[in-house]
Amino acid sequence: MGRSAIYMVMGMTFMFLFFGKTMSDNGTEAFSNAIDYYESTQMFNIAEAGANLACNQIFLNSSWRTGFTNVPMNNGTFTVILDTVTYPNKVYMTSIGVYQQDTHFVKILLSPSSMAKFAMYSGNVSSAAKLRNGDTIDGPIHANSKLSTQGNPVFIGKATMGQLQKTAGSPTFLGGYQENVNITFPDYAPSAAAIVDLANNPGGTHDYQNGSELFLKFSVDGSGVCQVQYKLSSGDSYGAAVPLSTFAPTGNIALVDGKLHIEGTIKGQVTITSALSATSADDSHGAVYIDDNVRYYTDPLTNPSSTDMLAVVAASNIQIQKLPMRMDGAFFTNSSAKLKSDLVNDSPMKQLKIVGSLISKSIGSTDFGNGASQGANFYMKYDTRLEGGSPTNFPNPTNNNSFEVLSWFE
Numbered sequence: 001m002g003r004s005a006i007y008m009v010m011g012m013t014f015m016f017l018f019f020g021k022t023m024s025d026n027g028t029e030a031f032s033n034a035i036d037y038y039e040s041t042q043m044f045n046i047a048e049a050g051a052n053l054a055c056n057q058i059f060l061n062s063s064w065r066t067g068f069t070n071v072p073m074n075n076g077t078f079t080v081i082l083d084t085v086t087y088p089n090k091v092y093m094t095s096i097g098v099y100q101q102d103t104h105f106v107k108i109l110l111s112p113s114s115m116a117k118f119a120m121y122s123g124n125v126s127s128a129a130k131l132r133n134g135d136t137i138d139g140p141i142h143a144n145s146k147l148s149t150q151g152n153p154v155f156i157g158k159a160t161m162g163q164l165q166k167t168a169g170s171p172t173f174l175g176g177y178q179e180n181v182n183i184t185f186p187d188y189a190p191s192a193a194a195i196v197d198l199a200n201n202p203g204g205t206h207d208y209q210n211g212s213e214l215f216l217k218f219s220v221d222g223s224g225v226c227q228v229q230y231k232l233s234s235g236d237s238y239g240a241a242v243p244l245s246t247f248a249p250t251g252n253i254a255l256v257d258g259k260l261h262i263e264g265t266i267k268g269q270v271t272i273t274s275a276l277s278a279t280s281a282d283d284s285h286g287a288v289y290i291d292d293n294v295r296y297y298t299d300p301l302t303n304p305s306s307t308d309m310l311a312v313v314a315a316s317n318i319q320i321q322k323l324p325m326r327m328d329g330a331f332f333t334n335s336s337a338k339l340k341s342d343l344v345n346d347s348p349m350k351q352l353k354i355v356g357s358l359i360s361k362s363i364g365s366t367d368f369g370n371g372a373s374q375g376a377n378f379y380m381k382y383d384t385r386l387e388g389g390s391p392t393n394f395p396n397p398t399n400n401n402s403f404e405v406l407s408w409f410e
Contacts, residue, residue, distance in 0.1 A: 042074055043104035047097025048410070050078030051106040054093055058110065058403055065091075075099065089389060091403065107409045113402040114390030115186060116311075116330040116357040118142055119157060119382035123185035128365035130167060132372055134349070139357075139382020140175075142183055150372060157382065183397060185361055188334045191395045192254075192313050195273040198393075199254035206230050207248035214255045216272070218244070218264030220297045226267035244268055251392070261289045262312065266328070267297035271311040271392050281335055286315030288333070296328045300383050301355060310356075311391030318360075323350035323376055328383075330357040330391050338367035344375045352376035356383040359395070 050068060057064045068080040076099035083092040091110040096103060115121060119139025125146055131137070133151035140157040141147070147161035151169035158175040162182065199208040205228075206214075217229045217238055227241035228248070244267075247253075253272045260274040272288075279285040296308035310329030312318070318333040321340050331337070337360040339352075344366045352368070358380065369375015388406060396402055 039100050039102060040104070042076060042099040043097045043102055044410070045097070046073050046076045046078050046099055047095045047104045047106045049073055050080045050095035050097060051093065051108055051408075054080040054082070054095060055108070055110075055405075058091065062403060089392075090406070107407075109406040110403045111389055111406045113397050113404045114386075114394050115332060115359045115397055116386040116390035116394050117397075117404075118359065119357060119380050121183070121357075121359045122361070122363045124362045126363060126365040127165060129363045129367060131171070131378065133169070135378040137378075137380045139380060139384075141380075142181065144183060144185065147177075186395045186397055188313060188315070188332060188395045191332075191393045192273045192275040192315065194393045195252045195271050195313060196254040196256060196275050198250040198252035199248065199273075201250055203249045204253075205242050205247040207250075207253045208256075209254075209258065210256045210277075211258050213259045213261065215261040215291075216253065216264070218262075218266045218270075218294075220265050220267045224267070224297075226265075226297070244270065257285050259284045259287055259289070260314075261291050262294055263290065263292035265295045265297055266310050267308055269307070269309040269391065271313070271394075273313040274315060275313075276315045281316035283317065283319075286334075288312055288314040288316075288318045289321055290318065290325065290327055291321045293325060294327045294329060296355075299355075300328075300385055301381065304385065306385070309385075309391050311394045313393070313395065320352060320376075323352060325351075326353045326355065328355045330359075330383075330386060330394055332359040332395055334361050336360055336362050336364055336367055338364065339369070339376055344368075344370040346376075347374045349373060349375060349377040351379055353379045353381065355381045357386055 065082045067082045068078060070077045070079055076097060079096045081094045086092050087109060093108040095106040118141060120137055120141045123144045125143045125148060127148055130148045130150040131153040135153040138156040141155060141159045143161040146163040146165045147159060148165045149171040150167040152171060154172045156174050159173055159177040160181040161179055164177060164179055212232055215231045219227050221227055226244040228244050229238040229241050231238050248270060251270050254275060256275050256277050257279045274286050274288045276286045296306060298306035298308050300306040312329060312331045314333045317335045318331055318337045319340055323343055323346060337358060368378060
């Protein structure tokens with residue numbers, strides 16, 4: 001009996017020692033985990049604070065590239081480095097938070113904001129200018145006044161507008177829609193002036209002209225080189241083809257106070273403006289005429305790695321001269337985008353397909369057709385490459401200094 005009691009006491013003692021050690025180890029591990037969590041949270045918060053402070057500095061002054069070095073915060077430090085080389089025309093920000101010898105990184109890619117973030121934008125839309133059956137907008141769309149529909153058009157991206165106006169039918173908003181949204185139409189003049197200045201540099205064949213007309217026809221030869229032919233009057237014959245790199249060494253072409261015509265296939269990157277200096281905007285000054293298809297040599301819809309890019313910035317109207325038509329590029333007009341007058345009554349409708357972005361200050365009641373079955377069957381396909389960066393000198397939503405976050409990695 002006595003020996004059994006001793007064994008029982010010894011067993012109980014062993015059990016208490018075992019469980020006591022286990023409980024002690026668990027308590028120590030829990031405490032250690034709490035310390036690790038606190039330190040990792042501090043590192044994260046410090047790096048996040050550095051990123052937010054740097055973003056605010058860029059918001060206040062878009063040219064700020066100084067960064068921060070070992071700024072004290074919460075018993076740690078943060079350093080922010082701004083890189084403008086890795087991603088051309090963008091700002092790559094790295095915020096480094098340090099706490100108790102450990103480090104956390106927050107990486108952000110910022111890009112200049114551009115109107116090319118929209119598949120379609122209009123500052124003012126006539127109540128009679130309706131998107132109708134068969135019309136499709138595949139990408140973000142904004143109408144600053146109202147978005148008018150009749151029948152069953154389809155909106156694949158998000159739609160924002162001042163007011164949604166439905167005449168009949170049920171439009172489909174696959175990306176949702178939001179009313180009472182105002183996005184001010186931008187001042188295009190700084191962008192146009194920058195294109196004019198670059199085009200006016202010495203060395204181009206005919207990349208800058210003042211007054212009259214300028215007809216441009218792009219093509220790609222058998223060796224894969226983009227060529228440009230030009231003429232100065234509709235009655236003239238096109239001259240010999242000139243390599244784009246010779247015709248416009250900076251990739252910029254400008255006509256000032258004249259009437260610009262464009263057609264053909266583009267390989268590479270080119271920015272074109274029809275600008276104004278001393279004259280007022282009308283169909284002969286600051287206007288752009290799309291005479292025939294404007295296509296990329298490498299179609300971004302089948303090959304997203306395409307590097308072909310076109311921007312067109314017009315002080316007056318952009319007018320489509322034929323249907324059916326395909327236009328690749330980012331198109332901006334400080335007036336209206338519209339069909340040639342004798343096309344608005346065409347029936348049955350023929351397709352107008354734009355791959356890229358169309359930004360128009362206004363859309364009138366008959367700009368794209370004169371009734372439900374007349375004019376253009378509109379198909380807008382957003383070029384998603386524009387999300388990562390707009391063409392050179394394409395107008396910005398507010399001013400040339402605004403930035404938007406493309407990615408935020410924590």
